[in-house]
Amino acid sequence: MIPGVRLVVLGKQGAGKGTQCVRLSHHYVVPHVSTGDMLRGEVKAKTPLGVRAESLMDQGELIPDEMVMEMVQVRLSERDTRGRGFVLDGCPRTIAQAKDLDEIVHPFGLELVVDLNVPTDLVLKRLASRRVCVDCGANYSTAAPPMVNWTCDVCGGEVIQREDDTEEAIRRRLDLYEAETAPLITWYIERDLLVTIAGTGSPDAVTRRVVGAIDVRRQKMRLA
Numbered sequence: 001m002i003p004g005v006r007l008v009v010l011g012k013q014g015a016g017k018g019t020q021c022v023r024l025s026h027h028y029v030v031p032h033v034s035t036g037d038m039l040r041g042e043v044k045a046k047t048p049l050g051v052r053a054e055s056l057m058d059q060g061e062l063i064p065d066e067m068v069m070e071m072v073q074v075r076l077s078e079r080d081t082r083g084r085g086f087v088l089d090g091c092p093r094t095i096a097q098a099k100d101l102d103e104i105v106h107p108f109g110l111e112l113v114v115d116l117n118v119p120t121d122l123v124l125k126r127l128a129s130r131r132v133c134v135d136c137g138a139n140y141s142t143a144a145p146p147m148v149n150w151t152c153d154v155c156g157g158e159v160i161q162r163e164d165d166t167e168e169a170i171r172r173r174l175d176l177y178e179a180e181t182a183p184l185i186t187w188y189i190e191r192d193l194l195v196t197i198a199g200t201g202s203p204d205a206v207t208r209r210v211v212g213a214i215d216v217r218r219q220k221m222r223l224a
């Protein structure tokens with residue numbers, strides 16, 4: 001494995017993006033850049049962006065493109081991401097964001113866009129049982145809780161159900177995914193960047209599929 005990758009991971013809420021992005025960022029030794037985590041950090045710190053974003057996020061609405069992309073532009077201009085790359089999680093979510101991202105990553109470009117594909121009924125089940133650490137964002141579920149009393153195994157933070165994992169907000173987020181984010185799949189197919197990976201099965205199996213797809217891509221680029 002060669003350290004470094006410039007990867008975008010798409011997928012419905014509950015497809016396992018967060019879990020896979022953490023694993024892939026360790027594998028390729030690059031930062032995991034999650035716009036959801038960054039926005040939750042802004043909300044927690046009560047910054048002007050956080051104050052504007054909070055109620056939109058609780059309702060499952062999208063944050064306006066310019067606000068998100070300014071944040072992404074700053075993060076992807078830092079030395080670590082510029083030098084070695086990133087695993088980008090939760091962005092782009094609209095075609096306008098994808099166009100901005102193209103400019104931000106110029107001239108290096110993206111290496112691959114992974115679409116983690118999971119059937120909607122499974123996603124709904126996963127979201128209803130999902131629990132997260134308020135401090136580090138580590139993912140748990142009612143079936144696989146932390147070892148001690150809803151205290152995060154990684155950092156000791158409190159593990160809770162996300163504010164936007166209510167039935168109503170989940171439905172809204174899935175609708176928005178179909179309307180705004182799903183068109184990105186065609187957009188990236190047209191740019192020969194997309195690979196669809198089955199997001200079902202164990203986390204290990206899914207990670208192996210993604211790493212395998214990146215290997216195939218690299219081989220193809222070497223032969224081109």
Ligand code: AMP
Nearest residue numbers: 035036057060061062063068090091093
């Ligand atoms: P996530 O953790 O990726 O599910 O994101 C949680 C929430 O943050 C979303 O439901 C949106 O309200 C907001 N959000 C995260 N990323 C974006 C983005 N790229 N564009 C707009 N809103 C976003």
